[in-house]
Amino acid sequence: MNFLVTGGAGFIGSHVCERLLNDGHSVCAFDDLNDFYSPAIKQRNIGDIQTLAKPFTFVHGDLTDRDAVEELFASEQFDQVIHLAARAGVRPSLAEPALYQRVNVEGTVNLLEAGRARNVKKFTIASSSSVYGVNSKVPFSEDDPIAKAISPYAASKLADEGLGHVYHHVYGMDIAMLRFFTVYGPRQRPDLAIHKFARLIQEDKPIPVFGDGSTARDYTYVTDTLQGILACTQKEFGFDVFNLGESQTVKLSYLIELIEKAIGKQAIIDRQPNQPGDVPITYADISKARENLEYNPQIKIEEGIPKFVEWFKSMNA
Secondary structure, eight states: EEEEEETTTTTTHHHHHHHHHHTTTTTEEEEEEOSSSSSSHHHHHHHHTTTTTTSEEEEEEEEEOOOHHHHHHHHOOSSEEEEEOOOHHHHHHHHHHHHHIIIIIHHHHHHHHHHHTTOOOEEEEEEGGGGGOOOOOOOOOOTTTOOOOOOOHHHHHHHHHHHHHHHHHHHEEEEEEEEOEEEEEETOOOOOOHHHHHHHHHTTTTEEEEESSSSOOOOEEHHHOOOOOOOOHSSOSEEEEEEOOOOOOOOOOHHHHEEEEEEEOOEEEEEEEEHHHHHBBBBBOOOOHHHHHOOOOOHHHHHHHHHHHHHHHHHHH
């Protein structure tokens, strides 16, 4: 098959491209290489993929540029689209809500429209656990009410899910929405907590800890997320939504302990107040993904953090 992977130069996207290529598919990665974090990191990811010497092309472009998206779809026929490109992060979205809506919502419409015009029927689209907001029921199930987003980022992902349903209902497209739960592992974005904490601890600098350390996240190792994404490309759903988490909550204080142990240094804690838009817990009910995708996460946090730190040290040797 010929796959288009948006955000293909990023953390999760680059792993998806590699796996698809190793499985014998052709891949086109589309990415704007924006400066949300260093474009050099994304360019290195693309370079790693190119060393595989597989049928891979990279197109530098912006999803919000409708002409560029149309030109992309006119250049070759795609069998499926895996849409991972987005402005990510709860806290940054508080500073630039209009940017998040433009990229995440308008960009998704441009992509769906280009695919519809060329009869690309199957899309797998990244959503986020952020859509659950402050959910009083744990673990979070795909059937839970999600009408109360508490950040612009979450609102943009809610809109994407709505668009996915519209394009299935009106145009008959096959669309799977994947709610990711705090993905980590090699190539993780440097602004995310695990990567940031590892760097600051290594450099003997304070790490910012919002709240008392009791907030908990469902950290998901990237290879487990990858398994769920690829499973979606192999079946038809009409329209459906799946949680892709580890189904294990980890308190922030325990996460820091694990990173300290793996790095071999003690963290200097800089206590700060809770941040607007943050939720106290994320926790995925993955029973639906287990049943429909044979999703079976393998890497617990006690194994995943040393794996990440091993990669981190190799990149900073």
